[in-house]
Amino acid sequence: MRHDLFIAGFGGQGVLLAGNLLSYAAIIEGKNVSFFPAYGVEKRGGAAMCTVVIADGDVGSPVIGNPSVTIALNQTSLDKFGAKVKPGGICIVNTSLVNLDAFDRSDIEIIRVPMNDIAMGLGDARMVNMVAVGVYVARTGAVGSATLEEALKNALPERNHSFIPANMKAITAGAEFAIAKTS
């Protein structure tokens, strides 16, 4: 099985952490993975984007033109990467910040998730990326959600390990939202 994914947003939304987390989880599960951050003059508030490829076999190209899934955390990301999702693919959109009125793709599944609202409901707006990871994992099964807890220990610096339960709560909230939406 091969999963390829764009995660995009603005700097500070945790785009790269989300990509790192999924990658660590893939490694724990014995899979292959490549994590390729867009490399430019990135800064807080600027554009942030990464490509993650998870595969049982050879990862192949770390550069993807048309991913099967795109997570768009802000408007610019949807405008830039929404059109690139492979037909039949999935676009997971943070509707707290993104307006979908002008987005016209009937050939893909659009999962609308008010990520900022869900994160605020949990008491921490910074958990937007974890809500997104929860939705992604619940919907694709790219990695097991139990593995994510283990992977958080690798993805977060030790001084932040006390936040692992809060991160897991946000991942679970994202996963539950996704399951409620599709069932």
Next chain:
Amino acid sequence: MKRLFVKGNEAVAMAAIEAGCRYYFGYPITPQSDIPEYLSRELPHLNGEFIQAESEIASINMLLGASATGVRAMTSSSSPGISLKQEGISYMAGSELPGVIVNISRSGPGLGGIDASQSDYFQAVKGGGHGGYHIVVLAPSSVQEMYDLTMLAFDLADIYRMPAMVLADSVVGQMKEPLVPNKRPVADLPAKNWVVRGKGDGEQRVVKSLFLGDGELEAHNWKLHRKYQELKARECRWEAFQVDDADLLVAAFGSTARIAKTAITMAREEGLKVGLLRPITLFPFPEKAFLDATARTKKVLVIELNTGQMVEDVRLSVARDAEVGFYGRPPGAGSLPTPEELLEQIKRTIEV
């Protein structure tokens, strides 16, 4: 062994330490600064020395000096910085000094940009400085190879007494992948009976690139030439992927080869017989691998992230009746080719 999750540039630094390199001299430049960052943190704990020099020119000459004392040492930079180092590299080649130079290349010419590029191929393999020399050039295409080939670079440099370069770009340098941190391989290394560490009671030794005696320089250059022939005979490395039944052979190195490999897998899924020949050593160039492969497969498509450099070496290497086509783009922001784009080029080449 446990698989780590490591950035390509960090894998280079880890491999240097595992290879016994304890001396690093460099000057910061994007997109390779993770290498000095890592080594500045680690080398002091290993009784090593990390020096951020005042310039690239100073750092390459520090490498020359350290290498002349027999220690394993390294410098790294990116394209404009590597240009500045060329004089020192030529002196190292002339003085037969080992030493590893890492180029995480970026786009040019001039200051260009910081995006991934393969436009330093000519500079790396044709002797970027003056005097008609060569250095070993290795082109990793994964984080694991960034690690393994950096260790190999140290060994080849020591075995052949010449500089060795790891040539990569920001795709391989900045991406993270699983890494198995292999132990330093056992290599049959010649004794360094030429190093200069103070004469003491021994014989005088001189490390130099100036030869003014009658016939001295010519003999020296023939010696270097023989070394390059030896490298060509013994040290060519390449990866062949699905070439045996291929109607079309794709040739690409480094990051572009990774993208091409996925395009080839997509082509195979559509029933097109396409294979990949990926040079791992750019110097020595695997000439015979291309000659052998084109004995059967008559169509070759070279793909590079530049407007055509390695394609010249491919053309010189293939069977006489092979057709060599080229697809590439000059590097720049947002201009990385995708597997889908390369698939289209593969199809177009097959149809012609």
